[in-house]
Amino acid sequence: MTTTRAGVDGRRLRGDRTRTAILDHAVALATTAGLEGLTLSRLAGRLDVGKSAVLAHFPSKEALQLAAIEHARHQVVREVVRPALAAPRGVRRLWALHLSRLAFYERAALPGGCFIATAEFEMLGRPGAARDRVAEVVTEWTGLLRGLTEQAVALGELAADTDPGLLAFEVDAAGLACVARPRLTGDHGPYVHARRSVRDRLVGLGADPALLTDPAPAPAREPS
Amino acid sequence: MTTTRAGVDGRRLRGDRTRTAILDHAVALATTAGLEGLTLSRLAGRLDVGKSAVLAHFPSKEALQLAAIEHARHQVVREVVRPALAAPRGVRRLWALHLSRLAFYERAALPGGCFIATAEFEMLGRPGAARDRVAEVVTEWTGLLRGLTEQAVALGELAADTDPGLLAFEVDAAGLACVARPRLTGDHGPYVHARRSVRDRLVGLGADPALLTDPAPAPAREPS
DNA sequence: CCTACCGATCGGTAGG
DNA sequence: CCTACCGATCGGTAGG
Numbered sequence: 001m002t003t004t005r006a007g008v009d010g011r012r013l014r015g016d017r018t019r020t021a022i023l024d025h026a027v028a029l030a031t032t033a034g035l036e037g038l039t040l041s042r043l044a045g046r047l048d049v050g051k052s053a054v055l056a057h058f059p060s061k062e063a064l065q066l067a068a069i070e071h072a073r074h075q076v077v078r079e080v081v082r083p084a085l086a087a088p089r090g091v092r093r094l095w096a097l098h099l100s101r102l103a104f105y106e107r108a109a110l111p112g113g114c115f116i117a118t119a120e121f122e123m124l125g126r127p128g129a130a131r132d133r134v135a136e137v138v139t140e141w142t143g144l145l146r147g148l149t150e151q152a153v154a155l156g157e158l159a160a161d162t163d164p165g166l167l168a169f170e171v172d173a174a175g176l177a178c179v180a181r182p183r184l185t186g187d188h189g190p191y192v193h194a195r196r197s198v199r200d201r202l203v204g205l206g207a208d209p210a211l212l213t214d215p216a217p218a219p220a221r222e223p224s
Numbered sequence: 225m226t227t228t229r230a231g232v233d234g235r236r237l238r239g240d241r242t243r244t245a246i247l248d249h250a251v252a253l254a255t256t257a258g259l260e261g262l263t264l265s266r267l268a269g270r271l272d273v274g275k276s277a278v279l280a281h282f283p284s285k286e287a288l289q290l291a292a293i294e295h296a297r298h299q300v301v302r303e304v305v306r307p308a309l310a311a312p313r314g315v316r317r318l319w320a321l322h323l324s325r326l327a328f329y330e331r332a333a334l335p336g337g338c339f340i341a342t343a344e345f346e347m348l349g350r351p352g353a354a355r356d357r358v359a360e361v362v363t364e365w366t367g368l369l370r371g372l373t374e375q376a377v378a379l380g381e382l383a384a385d386t387d388p389g390l391l392a393f394e395v396d397a398a399g400l401a402c403v404a405r406p407r408l409t410g411d412h413g414p415y416v417h418a419r420r421s422v423r424d425r426l427v428g429l430g431a432d433p434a435l436l437t438d439p440a441p442a443p444a445r446e447p448s
Numbered sequence: 449c450c451t452a453c454c455g456a457t458c459g460g461t462a463g464g
Numbered sequence: 465c466c467t468a469c470c471g472a473t474c475g476g477t478a479g480g
Contacts, residue, residue, distance in 0.1 A: 039473080
């Protein structure tokens with residue numbers, strides 16, 4: 001009288017697909033409406049189901065928010081970080097990560113540009129698990145930038161007296177400045193400036209200009 | 225039988241003070257709760273009055289949001305821009321504006337750091353008058369940075385081939401990167417990096433290092 | 449995963 | 465500028 005194995009698997013598979021569909025919409029919605037504006041009814045409306053369909057997969061709004069953060073983080077790993085790691089270690093990899101990030105924003109992979117950046121500003125004044133997790137992901141990101149910078153210095157591709165924390169800050173700041181401005185004012189100048197700025201800085205620190213191709217080849221749209 | 229002149233003036237004065245008190249709280253609240261989270265009841269609660277007290281001064285939430293934007297803009301003019309304009313035209317004035325902005329964030333003049341930056345990210349996905357006005361104020365700010373950069377070049381304090389748009393972008397990006405990060409992670413490194421980064425860049429463009437004092441003298445707390 | 453419903457809060461109005 | 469109230473929407477629960 002128990003459900004057949006095939007039945008269970010079929011349901012699991014369908015359930016996972018639904019879960020993924022919910023999170024895809026949740027991440028996109030949160031980049032424009034915010035994590036607070038990610039309401040159960042609005043999300044359900046976009047999926048054309050009832051609120052209870054969402055609550056069947058996530059027990060509360062906070063659980064949904066936390067799952068959305070993980071989902072957004074994985075998207076960045078898959079579409080921004082992993083392609084950049086295909087570049088050779090050193091200044092080329094740092095440069096590839098910067099270009100990959102800008103391309104992610106520029107092709108509007110998410111309507112609001114960047115889930116984490118938007119959440120960062122929204123969560124400033126709101127304690128809780130979501131805020132804490134956002135802070136962790138942000139720290140992870142800046143740590144990655146710093147690590148790649150240190151590698152480039154260690155390989156001798158940047159001057160030995162380069163301050164890795166400073167350079168990582170500059171690369172991150174240039175990227176951050178490309179999230180909101182172009183979407184708010186329609187000006188695409190920031191993308192151009194963010195590339196020129198970081199390239200100038202890398203060359204100023206002794207990087208071989210031949211290693212810094214621009215624009216980047218469009219990152220391959222792999223099947224996820 | 226009409227109200228006496230003194231009575232009218234007294235009421236006007238009291239009304240203006242109330243209006244200012246409402247907007248002070250509204251601006252501070254919006255930097256942590258967002259313009260959407262700036263609800264009539266929460267704001268009234270902070271002022272220890274009823275919602276109708278707020279609605280007596282602003283006919284709708286949108287009117288309140290728009291007035292808060294103007295109030296925040298004026299605060300920036302008074303506390304960030306005007307003190308910087310006391311510096312001599314040229315690279316010193318650009319540097320003073322950058323330092324003045326960072327000091328404004330660092331002394332937590334507003335709990336969320338910056339009204340405009342927070343509003344910028346929040347308004348990405350929401351059409352309306354508030355979003356349009358935020359976009360205008362942002363454009364005004366970047367225009368100011370660019371104008372000061374152009375003056376410094378025209379005065380010969382920066383290399384003649386300096387790209388003013390690029391430099392203005394870099395200065396703005398460094399400042400923007402100091403709004404959320406320190407508040408989210410407790411790391412004050414960004415403030416230090418934002419100063420070093422811009423100073424290095426200015427010197428790299430030919431600025432006389434002697435003109436770039438750091439840290440800035442704390443901006444005088446003038447009576448408003 | 450649906451309908452029906454709960455108390456709380458939203459922006460806003462009416463009457464005084 | 466107060467109380468009292470309006471319909472809409474919020475997160476979440478109950479029952480099926």
